[in-house]
Amino acid sequence: MPRRSYDQYCAVSRALDAVGERWTLLVARELQAGPRRYTDLHADLPGVSTDVLASRLRDMERDGLVARRPLTPRGGAALYELTGRGRALLPVLRALADWGAPALEERRPTDAFRAHWLAPPLLGVVERACPGASGTVEVRLETGVFHVRPAGPGGREGGYGDGPAERPDAVLVLSEEACVRIVRGALTPAEAVARGEAAVEGDGSIARALGAGEFTPS
Incomplete structure (x- = not known):
């Protein structure tokens, strides 16, 4: 056709x-x-x-x-x-995800859901929280696991994947509800950790940035 x-x-x-x-x-x-x-x-x-x-x-x-x-x-x-x-469609998908994230206010009874569908908007959140950081963040929700790779120094492209990361530099554990609030911009990862709504495992710069917003690129 x-x-x-x-x-x-x-x-x-x-x-x-x-x-x-x-x-x-x-x-x-x-x-x-x-x-x-x-x-x-x-x-x-x-x-x-x-x-x-x-x-x-x-x-x-x-x-x-x-x-x-x-x-x-x-x-x-x-x-x-x-x-x-x-x-090369990744920036298009990320832009659409950022634009559409505020519409995730309420999950309708007919809405299907997969945990990794939150990866495109969360990738942008991680990049903004950890500017200049390099590494992979594994995200664990009660409904599934995925990982995001923020763009890093030297022009490294960002991206995401379904399932656990092979060697994560940080692990972000949180509820689906908290993750949605983060991608909607109602909560930062550091705020979620401070309120006990999320936990970050890892001791590198990207883990510190997600847990406390302390990262300063060298």
């Missing part, structure tokens, strides 16, 4: 030609956390039909945003992962 287009010679229009379809940016959100099998993507995108998800993945592969590779040398199941152009 040919790609639908706004047929406008405009950078915004061209971008929306590629990612403006329903579910496309949410697929990108999931794949920013790492390569996924189709079944994993479907499980973490509640509400999407199998036909629509398959169609979006085909479109993203055609547009150079996603690559597919065999899970094992013998073939079988495939892994989907973002290409460089797909990974």
Whole structure:
């Protein structure tokens, strides 16, 4: 099927030609956390039909945003992962997350939730709390674990992943409610720790910054 287009010679229009379809940016959100099998993507995108998800993945592969590779040398199941152009959508996702975070005032009864969906806005919170810091923060909620990697010195790109970090430089333990308040801007990580609503493990600069706001970049 040919790609639908706004047929406008405009950078915004061209971008929306590629990612403006329903579910496309949410697929990108999931794949920013790492390569996924189709079944994993479907499980973490509640509400999407199998036909629509398959169609979006085909479109993203055609547009150079996603690559597919065999899970094992013998073939079988495939892994989907973002290409460089797909990974370049991270600032777009973060901007949307920052813009949308204030709307997380109340969770509706019909709202699905996955812990790692809080990673994009929390990544910005950690970068602002720890300017110039380098490291990985593992975030533990009662509903799941994810990790964020703030942008660091030397142009290191920030990012996030689902599940525990391999070697975290800090571990932030808090409730889902406290995490939502932090990403909405109603609470800082240091305030959450001071009030006993969160705990930080680790002894490096990024852990100190999250726990007490003391970090000063060298």
